Amino acid sequence: MSDPVSLTTDRPGQVASTTPPAPGRSRHLSDRWLAVLFISPALLLLLAMSVFPLLWALYLSFTDYSATRGGPATFVWFGNYTAILASAQVHLRALTTLIYVVGAVALQTVLGFSIAYLISRRTHGRGLLTTLFLVPMMLSPVVVGLFWRFMLDAQFGVINSMLGSLGLGQVEWLTRQQTALFSLIVVDTWQWTPFIMLIALAGLTAVPKYLYEAASIDRASEWFRFRTITLPLVWPLLLIAVLFRAIEAFRLFDLVYILTSGGPGVSTETLSFHVYKVAFLGFNTGTASAYGILMVLIVIVLTQLYLRYLNKLKED
Amino acid sequence: MAVSVDEAVATGPARDRTPSARRLGGRGRSVLEVVLLTVLAVVMLFPVLWMIETSIKENRDVYAIPAKFFNFTVTMDHFKDVFVAPGGGRSALSVAFLNSVLVAGVSTALATVLGVPAAWAYSRFSVKAKKDQLFFILSTRFMPPVVVVIPIFLMYRQVGLIDSKLGLILIYAAFNVPFTIWMMKGFVDEVPAEYEDAAMLDGYTRMQAFWRFTLPLLLPGIAATAVFALIFSWNEFVFAIFLTSSDGVRTAPPAIAGLIGGTTVDWGLVAAASLVFALPVLIFAYLVRKHLVAGVTLGAVRR
Numbered sequence: 202m203s204d205p206v207s208l209t210t211d212r213p214g215q216v217a218s219t220t221p222p223a224p225g226r227s228r229h230l231s232d233r234w235l236a237v238l239f240i241s242p243a244l245l246l247l248l249a250m251s252v253f254p255l256l257w258a259l260y261l262s263f264t265d266y267s268a269t270r271g272g273p274a275t276f277v278w279f280g281n282y283t284a285i286l287a288s289a290q291v292h293l294r295a296l297t298t299l300i301y302v303v304g305a306v307a308l309q310t311v312l313g314f315s316i317a318y319l320i321s322r323r324t325h326g327r328g329l330l331t332t333l334f335l336v337p338m339m340l341s342p343v344v345v346g347l348f349w350r351f352m353l354d355a356q357f358g359v360i361n362s363m364l365g366s367l368g369l370g371q372v373e374w375l376t377r378q379q380t381a382l383f384s385l386i387v388v389d390t391w392q393w394t395p396f397i398m399l400i401a402l403a404g405l406t407a408v409p410k411y412l413y414e415a416a417s418i419d420r421a422s423e424w425f426r427f428r429t430i431t432l433p434l435v436w437p438l439l440l441i442a443v444l445f446r447a448i449e450a451f452r453l454f455d456l457v458y459i460l461t462s463g464g465p466g467v468s469t470e471t472l473s474f475h476v477y478k479v480a481f482l483g484f485n486t487g488t489a490s491a492y493g494i495l496m497v498l499i500v501i502v503l504t505q506l507y508l509r510y511l512n513k514l515k516e517d
Numbered sequence: 518m519a520v521s522v523d524e525a526v527a528t529g530p531a532r533d534r535t536p537s538a539r540r541l542g543g544r545g546r547s548v549l550e551v552v553l554l555t556v557l558a559v560v561m562l563f564p565v566l567w568m569i570e571t572s573i574k575e576n577r578d579v580y581a582i583p584a585k586f587f588n589f590t591v592t593m594d595h596f597k598d599v600f601v602a603p604g605g606g607r608s609a610l611s612v613a614f615l616n617s618v619l620v621a622g623v624s625t626a627l628a629t630v631l632g633v634p635a636a637w638a639y640s641r642f643s644v645k646a647k648k649d650q651l652f653f654i655l656s657t658r659f660m661p662p663v664v665v666v667i668p669i670f671l672m673y674r675q676v677g678l679i680d681s682k683l684g685l686i687l688i689y690a691a692f693n694v695p696f697t698i699w700m701m702k703g704f705v706d707e708v709p710a711e712y713e714d715a716a717m718l719d720g721y722t723r724m725q726a727f728w729r730f731t732l733p734l735l736l737p738g739i740a741a742t743a744v745f746a747l748i749f750s751w752n753e754f755v756f757a758i759f760l761t762s763s764d765g766v767r768t769a770p771p772a773i774a775g776l777i778g779g780t781t782v783d784w785g786l787v788a789a790a791s792l793v794f795a796l797p798v799l800i801f802a803y804l805v806r807k808h809l810v811a812g813v814t815l816g817a818v819r820r
Contacts, residue, residue: 232642232723233642235638235723236641236644239635239637239638240635240638240639240644242634242635243631243632243634243635243654243694243698244635244650244654246631246687246690246691247654247657247691247694247695249691250669250687250688250690250691251660251665251691252657253672254665254669254672255660255665255668257668257671257672258664258668261667261668261671268670312557316554316557319550319553319554320554322550323550323551330554332803332806333558333562334557334558334561335802335806335809336561336562337561337564337565338813339748339795339799339802340752340795340798341751341752341754341770341794341795341798342752342754343752343754343770343771343773343774343791344791344794344795346774347773347774347776347777347787347791348567348568348787348788348791349564350777351571351782351784351787351788352564356582357579357581357582357584359584362582362583362584363584365583366583391561391564394561395561396813399809399810400810400814403810441814441817441818442814442818445814445817451661452659452662452663454661454662454663454755455754455755458754458758458774459774459777473661473663474663476661476663476664476667480663480667481759486667486671489667490667490668493661493663493664493667494664497660497661497664500660500661501656503659504655504656504659508652508656511817511818514818
């Protein structure tokens with residue numbers, strides 16, 4: 202494998218082919234230089250637009266800098282961090298975020314897997330069904346948020362209208378403390394169930410048919426087949442989808458912004474939304490940076506978990 | 518062995534039925550499954566259908582209580598309002614759409630130009646700590662936008678990129694480069710390295726071998742990857758709303774979201790604008806449906 206490569210690079214001058222390529226400077230580029238030349242522009246962009254800003258945020262998180270007040274920032278060291286970690290407000294947002302992430306991802310997983318399972322059992326119209334189910338996922342959160350806001354409107358929303366014609370009472374979906382977070386979970390579930398479905402479907406169609414055939418020869422029951430063949434084979438892929446969704450749900454901002462703006466009160470304020478309020482409405486840039494860095498740490502832990510499972514999946 | 522005995526007991530009652538009854542039971546279950554799928558599909562698609570209906574309803578029908586599902590007057594006025602300003606001329610929304618086309622297009626081109634060579638290099642060469650580098654690259658994509666936008670905002674204010682299309686293009690490119698590298702690395706891995714080795718035996722340099730033999734084979738993959746990057750940039754909202762403010766620069770997502778800012782909301786217009794905004798995405802997504810699993814997991818999961 203490596204032999205022909207080293208041969209050609211050892212004798213770059215030996216050009217005996219019928220189509221001698223024009224000699225140029227690029228010929229003298231060794232593989233190592235070519236790799237550096239090809240990779241470094243992309244890495245430089247990432248360093249400038251992702252790493253450097255985060256390092257700056259890290260620096261700001263140790264100061265009391267404010268974007269509007271301007272002036273020199275004084276170091277407060279871990280003051281911002283201790284303030285955030287001790288704040289009851291932040292604890293409340295962390296709880297809201299936890300309820301939202303766990304609720305939404307659990308609902309999506311159950312629904313998405315069920316739909317994928319039902320589709321995988323069909324022989325006809327699979328492609329069409331999959332395509333139709335995938336529509337919500339491709340929409341922008343802005344479009345999704347706006348549209349559900351209209352449908353969930355207490356006065357002239359279509360959901361309440363349908364409830365009314367069924368003889369049920371009206372629900373203030375987005376303007377009541379108890380229902381707002383639930384509505385947010387429902388809307389997120391509507392948008393992202395297709396994501397879980399898509400990945401579960403990929404896992405389900407990859408299960409070898411002969412396993413089921415062998416099981417049916419053994420007269421294994423449906424539930425037994427599901428438990429011992431389907432689930433163990435699809436689970437690793439499903440876990441990746443779940444982790445991916447958990448990270449995305451944890452970062453979520455746009456849907457909250459459009460749908461409820463954190464309200465009523467602070468009942469739908471997630472950590473992301475709270476960071477935004479501290480940074481852009483309170484202009485406590487230092488505090489917001491510390492807050493953001495703490496969120497980044499959580500995301501890094503989740504991402505490591507995700508990548509570890511991904512690695513495991515690839516090695517199998 | 519114990520398992521199969523167990524199962525034989527479990528399926529016992531079913532065996533007592535006559536074959537025809539069993540087949541009927543199977544069919545009944547199948548019908549039930551189809552019904553269940555249909556109900557789920559209707560629930561999933563209803564909001565989209567409702568959006569389409571609202572966009573072609575006259576205003577009094579939009580706000581009708583109880584909601585009108587079928588008997589309404591069809592009008593195209595909302596779609597006209599999306600593109601044409603009340604007093605004639607171009608509407609603010611149509612300007613925003615043009616901005617979106619420009620920003621999404623250029624940032625995607627930039628991410629592709631930077632990402633494809635990097636993906637090729639990661640696939641072909643032994644790079645120091647390759648795995649760590651690739652994981653680092655992907656993890657930059659997972660950073661919460663709200664957090665990243667704080668230092669980016671300060672940075673842009675320093676260099677004068679606030680409220681400029683270039684600023685948006687740069688940040689979108691930076692968010693799409695990790696995706697492009699991961700997605701493209703999969704495609705490059707599928708092209709045998711032997712093609713390049715053979716070309717180099719014929720006297721071509723590594724660079725020429727890449728340019729003349731591998732790149733043409735990668736074009737379908739590049740197209741699919743670029744389409745996904747385009748969709749991500751097109752749909753992006755958080756950076757757009759914090760880094761831009763003026764009508765001439767704003768992209769479509771903040772412009773559409775701005776429609777609900779006032780005291781009264783023209784939901785017909787919102788619906789029409791959302792549809793015009795979503796339609797290209799749906800068409801593009803349909804075109805790359807084969808690569809959807811890889812695309813939505815940022816190139817991490819491949820079938």
